[in-house]
Amino acid sequence: xxxxxxxxxxxxxxxxFIIVPGSSTYGTSDFCVMKYEAKIKDNDDxxxxxxxxxxxxxxxxxxxxxxISQTNAIAESQTACSNCHLITEAEWMTIAQNILTVSLNWSxxxxxxxxVVGVGYxxxxxxxxxxxxxxxxxxxxxxGYFGTGNALSAGPEQKRTLMLNNGExxxxxxxx
Numbered sequence: 247x248x249x250x251x252x253x254x255x256x257x258x259x260x261x262x263f264i265i266v267p268g269s270s271t272y273g274t275s276d277f278c279v280m281k282y283e284a285k286i287k288d289n290d291d292x293x294x295x296x297x298x299x300x301x302x303x304x305x306x307x308x309x310x311x312x313x314i315s316q317t318n319a320i321a322e323s324q325t326a327c328s329n330c331h332l333i334t335e336a337e338w339m340t341i342a343q344n345i346l347t348v349s350l351n352w353s354x355x356x357x358x359x360x361x362v363v364g365v366g367y368x369x370x371x372x373x374x375x376x377x378x379x380x381x382x383x384x385x386x387x388x389x390g391y392f393g394t395g396n397a398l399s400a401g402p403e404q405k406r407t408l409m410l411n412n413g414e415x416x417x418x419x420x421x422x
Contacts, residue, residue: 247280247302247323247330260327262304264322269340277337280304282383282417284311291381302326306383309422341419345408353402369405371421373385380422383404387415 259265268275269298281285282336285326286292286384287301290308302311314322316332323332345368353366372381372394384392390407391397398405406422407415 247284247304247325260304260330263327264299264362264410264416265353265412266341266410266414267412268336269343271343272336272340274336274340277340279333279337279416280326281415283380284323286311290382298322298422306417308382309380311419312380315401333399341410341416344410344417347411348409351408364399367403367409371403371406371418372404373421374404383417413420 263278264281282304284302284307287303292309292311296313320332349361349363352361354361381393390405394404396404
């Protein structure tokens with residue numbers, strides 16, 4: 247879920263959202279996006295049968311809201327906050343483009359502690375089916391392997407956090 251704002255020097259995001267710098271490539275201005283995957287407000291189990299009474303929210307705790315169609319997600323995203331909408335392709339590509347510019351998102355030569363833009367690969371997030379379910383996130387952005395049973399020593403492939411060039415951290419963009 248994203249929140250369009252008019253281009254101003256400083257924007258304020260709703261709780262649980264982060265600022266994403268705009269991109270001239272994709273024609274986006276700075277905007278807010280959920281820091282965490284959408285969860286069902288006041289419910290920690292995202293596998294509930296869909297109800298139009300559910301409201302999405304961005305928070306670390308609980309599992310992602312999964313039993314929802316794209317059509318319903320478009321409608322429900324508007325209930326998350328003022329001006330909220332399902333993320334657009336241009337917004338998603340803006341985030342991806344930004345992530346590619348941050349050395350800490352690259353595997354590089356992790357064994358030497360050297361991360362270089364363009365060297366290696368970008369972390370895939372929780373994508374190895376171990377455990378076989380989606381995971382809650384951590385409130386600690388330094389704990390990017392939270393719940394995966396992995397650690398940096400096994401390689402950065404399953405790391406769930408990615409950093410933007412403004413220092414903001416987004417969880418599970420690439421997989422959970």
